[in-house]
Amino acid sequence: SQKIEQNSEALNIQEGKTATLTCNYTNYSPAYLQWYRQDPGRGPVFLLLIRENEKEKRKERLKVTFDTTLKQSLFHITASQPADSATSLCARLSYNTDKLIFGTGTRLQVFP
């Protein structure tokens, strides 16, 4: 089966540090991975998409990597702020359909 695995334990870091969240996938490499953030009681918000042939993608303080050898994507938030506190969700495209398969998410807490 095609799974997305994210660390279920919350990540707690100090303001100003770099937060790194991990997303591992099984079986076939997806054509792309998407990252979203979700605040409590709200729907997920799209952040970044990285394609299979891209090693790295950046957007302001956010950086995503895609390693097809390790079957892993890393999501980095540099100079983290308390406002970055949210659950980060990773999603992959299903192999033979256009369905998105989401991980269960990792909660990030940034302390001042």
Place this chain on the structure above:
Amino acid sequence: KAGVTQTPRYLIKTRGQQVTLSCSPISGHRSVSWYQQTPGQGLQFLFEYFSETQRNKGNFPGRFSGRQFSNSRSEMNVSTLELGDSALYLCASSFGGSGQPQHFGDGTRLSIL
């Protein structure tokens, strides 16, 4: 422009009843997808509609159904509600091409008593 709107925000039902949830996508978006989110399972794909046709379907029982109207608005129906159907139901819209970012509403919180 206005985002994805889901109604109602909260709903309480009892076992055996049925429920209809509504989703208004972003203007111009033709694809609407529905997801169920629970603490244990995370976001689970229910189905996707594009131009009034169901294009993809997840692994949920037939009690879960949906439809899309000509203006791209979508409804989701759950019949014979069970306690395990308690969840946050999220709707997402996009232009419909592969890889398009999903724009989510804030969901309908359904509680079954």
